[in-house]
Amino acid sequence: MKNNIRVQRAIKNITQAELADLIQVSRQTINTIESGKYVPSTVLALKMARVFDKPVEEIFELEDGD
Amino acid sequence: MKNNIRVQRAIKNITQAELADLIQVSRQTINTIESGKYVPSTVLALKMARVFDKPVEEIFELEDGD
DNA sequence: ACTAAATGTAAAGTATTTTTGATATAAATG
DNA sequence: CATTTATATCAAAAATACTTTACATTTAGT
Incomplete structure (x- = not known):
């Protein structure tokens, strides 16, 4: 699982x-x-997606190991 | 968090x-x-979404308490 | 360089998720 | 009805997510 939360935060500043x-x-x-x-729970993923106004799939991505 | 996994399973049979x-x-x-x-982890949510070929948001939905 | 804000990290504890194995009930099929 | 297949459930353990507190490091601004 990788994510681009940092990027999304940057976009929203x-x-x-x-x-x-x-x-x-918590922070x-x-x-x-x-x-x-x-890896966060689905609730957190959905909440982040809502904050960033992006689909979950655009923030979190499965990797080979997953 | 509610989900419609049962429905998605039915669609895919x-x-x-x-x-x-x-x-x-496990089953x-x-x-x-x-x-x-x-509530499953985001990895599981993404995998299900992939199996059902639907965005995570279409399978899992936040509720008031979440 | 100094300061403040932001981020990284760590340890210890609680809560939640996931597995395993076993059993029970329900639904479908012959 | 009898048998198989699917789903529900339970209990206990293992693994993982999350919190809190606290401190260290980095980054940005002046």
Whole structure:
């Protein structure tokens, strides 16, 4: 699973902390997801997609290992 | 989080066991997700979306509580 | 260079997801 | 009806997601 949350944040020009607030998780959760340390739940993925106004598939992408 | 996995399975005419095989999880995992007992990871959501050839948003939907 | 804001990281704990195995019920088919 | 196939459920363990607190590092602006 890779993601381009950093890019999407850049487009919207919001910080990790702001995104965390918007989807009601801790800042560290955003940070660790963003840096690929773990895969978020579908609820978080949908919330991010909603914030960024992009389909989930455009933010999260399956990789070979998955 | 609600989902319409059962409907999507019906459209493709596959069993829980077959879907489980296709996305490499146990049959129980499909069953419990399908019956709303828990929220799957984004990896599972993306895999299902791929199997059903539908965007994640069309299979999983956020609810008020989420 | 100094400062403040943003990001990275770590440890410890809680909560949730997923698996496995077993069993039960329901639905479909001969 | 009897048998097979599909779905539901349960309990316990393993794995993973998420929180909190706290501190270190990087980045950007002045």
